[in-house]
Amino acid sequence: MDSFEALIGKNINEVALNESTTFFIAPLEYFYKNCGRRYPASKFKLADMDYFNLISFSDLFKYESILIIWYDETGLITDLEHYYLSNDFDVLFKDYYYIKKAIDNGEAHRLREGDTKYLGASRLSEKVAQPNSDSLANRREFVLKKKYLQKILNEMGFRCM
Template identity: 80%
Template structure:
């Protein structure tokens, strides 16, 4: 872990982040609210969602943990190894809801609010979907900001 710890204080744009064979590597930007509390700047993309060949849950979450590289103003401030396996039950239920909507020809009705941690984030392009004559927005599977906020809260950051 020493090589990762050397990242703290470096500019995120100057660091080459290679995929790991044992965990996800996720650079996640955060900001501060006026009260000093940290919050994630955006969702974290896991994969593109192909309606006709959706990725299996086990392939989507092939690792039990995620190394989050938190950065603010382009400077890496913290590292966290977060165990996704603690939340696999919720993530699986979210995945099941998304997959069920696709299988039922209701991909056009998917909303990120339908799920808790794993979202099917909408993209602008419309595409065909299985079992329906309606077009649906393309989507990507993401870890929602709410889930990233949960991770931040569990880290117990102090207000600045």
């Protein structure tokens, strides 16, 4: 982990982050709310969604953990967090199953990110065909929702300095 710890204090745009073979690497920007709490600026994309060949849960979560490289509005890397997704696999699997069931029932066009807790089916603008339906559905990608990333931040206990 020493090589990752050397990232603290550097600008996110000046570092090369290579894919890991043991965990997800997620460079994520955060902002401060008025109350002094941090909150994530965006979701974390896991994979594109193919309605006709949906990735399995085990392939989607091929790694049990995620290294989050938190950086502020200026691009300065301030913190690292190695978080075990496997602690939340029960909720993530329920979310995955809900999304899969909607696709299998030809209702991908009705999916909303609010339907799930941690794993989202983030909507993209392009419309595509879906199985078992004549309706077109927005193309989507699997994401870790802001709400889930906020949960991780809250567990880290960050406050305004």
